[in-house]
Amino acid sequence: MSILLSRIDDRLIHGQVVVGWGGPLRIRRFILVDDEVRASGWEQELYRTTVPPDVVVEFASVEEARAELRRWNDDATPSMLIVGAIETVAALLQGQDDLSLLPTVNLGGVHAGPGRARLLRYLFLSDEERSVLDALAEQGVRIEAQDLPGSRPIPWGELS
């Protein structure tokens, strides 16, 4: 299983992701699943500047990612998958037979916004987003909130 972490972070690829997680997990490939970034060459260049030159960044739309999840897991490159929204994880797993393609979903950074309430310093969710996470958890997806490797992973069950 080479997707070592699947992270929801509305800042996408940034310092906490690259330095905080990428170093300790020895990540060699970041996979950014975001329709908007996938369609924008200059935004992709912007995110490439964030990672060391010897680390690969792949960009995928949600549809492309659904088709590629198996391949990303089957090859040996230690990888981290990043999405910006909770709904994207639900869309990635919709209709998939094997939920272990994303073994653990990491809630890493969902910040304040309209209709959202604070659960943790780095985690603000709306009722709709909580329902999506509840449904994923019921399907058997392991969900944890954890901003950095040094902090305690908080199971979704403690937050829902």
Place this chain on the structure above:
Amino acid sequence: MTEPPGLLGVVVAHSGVAQALVDAAEEITGVRDALVAVSNTDCDRVALEGRVVAAMRGEPAIIFVDLPSGSCFQATLHHLHDRETAVVVTGVNLAMLLDFLFHRQADPRSAMQRAAEVGTKAIRPCPSS
């Protein structure tokens, strides 16, 4: 005769770094209201870009960013894409801010080059050999 106000400086950095740099620069020079601090604390990339836009006030500006990558850099460049009203210098330090406060009449590109040179010159190993 009063000089025109000159360029605005916007410092965009992680956590409380920008405000600390602005406070220090103002304390040393006595020049107020020429620098605006923007923090990335507690906001997503869209909100951070909104903070940068608000700080620029629609004026010609030089934007000082802490790192040449990461959320502050990305939010700034995302806003400035295809715009020519502002320029960016990364690796902000106090030396470049102090110099900027006394050279705000330059055009944005000249100010950008000057800030990069001054900031780089301020980095010295001591002892040097």
